[in-house]
Amino acid sequence: VGVGLLLLYWALMTLVPVPNGYPPNLEPETNLGAWLDYTLMPGHLWSQSKVWDPEGLLSTMPAIVSGISGVLTGLWMQQPKTHYQKLTSIFGVGTLAIFLGLLWNLVFPINKALWTSAYVAYTSGIALLTLGVIYWLVDVLQYQKWTKPFVVYGTNALFVFVMSGIVAKLLYTIKITSTSDALSLGKWIYQQGFTSWITHPMTASLAYAIANVLFFLALAWLLYWRKIFIKV
Structure with missing residues (x-):
């Protein structure tokens, strides 16, 4: 087939x-x-x-x-x-x-x-x-010890996947006015937290992506520690 x-x-x-x-x-x-x-x-x-x-x-x-x-x-x-x-x-x-x-x-x-x-x-x-x-x-x-983060992610993979989409949508829907022009919350975080001290654009983008992965890993680890496994 x-x-x-x-x-x-x-x-x-x-x-x-x-x-x-x-x-x-x-x-x-x-x-x-x-x-x-x-x-x-x-x-x-x-x-x-x-x-x-x-x-x-x-x-x-x-x-x-x-x-x-x-x-x-x-x-x-x-x-x-x-x-x-x-x-x-x-x-x-x-x-x-x-x-x-x-x-x-x-x-x-x-x-x-x-x-x-x-x-x-x-x-x-x-x-x-x-x-x-x-x-x-x-x-x-x-x-096997190095695989623990992947195990943690895997126990609530669907939840993390859905939440990552929701959070991404919110970050670029919510607007803030720290300057004369309104910025999305996601862009503001990117500028203030990464490009403000990382000069190379690709390195800043990579750091932002890694931070995003670590954030959801921490969330998944909390659920794993509390033995909460969300399934459909």
């Missing part, structure tokens, strides 16, 4: 002419996926792109395959296999997926916004290799 979806998406994006008169193409505003999004949900597109959506309808097909690859990996890891069997399979399939993605990239470029079939293969391969390294460190070599 997964392979079929990737091949079908590849064929649709590269062989089917766009109904508004354009030939098959992968340009942001004129590809088949962009046309479908603009035609079926013109009022619900990503605000920064206006005429196309990076999480569009047609690209849901290959995105499903990304999910399928994770599910199949999880099922394989639950099988009564030896560490050696699991590691050889993970690294073998992961390497093959990366090679396939790079090969596919020659005719259907690796592109996250379009979630191309090559992107699915390439990123799935990277994910498998990363999982293999972590599995080797944690389950085989028993280096």
Whole structure:
């Protein structure tokens, strides 16, 4: 099923002419996926792109395959296999997926916004290799103490995910007037707490992102300490 979806998406994006008169193409505003999004949900597109959506309808097909690859990996890891069997399979399939993605990239470029079939293969391969390294460190070599933050995050992952979206929305909805121009609370925190003493923009942005992660880690750790696990 997964392979079929990737091949079908590849064929649709590269062989089917766009109904508004354009030939098959992968340009942001004129590809088949962009046309479908603009035609079926013109009022619900990503605000920064206006005429196309990076999480569009047609690209849901290959995105499903990304999910399928994770599910199949999880099922394989639950099988009564030896560490050696699991590691050889993970690294073998992961390497093959990366090679396939790079090969596919020659005719259907690796592109996250379009979630191309090559992107699915390439990123799935990277994910498998990363999982293999972590599995080797944690389950085989028993280096487990460093994983505690990830365990804490995992126990309330859905709660943290939802809260991060709510907090981000509030930070850029709430306005303050510390200067002549109204600033969002998020931008004010960024300027006063980071760019005021970190001169390099990329370093300041990284520090802000790390602070955001640590804030929600502290929140998740409090819930973990109180044995509060929010599930749906």
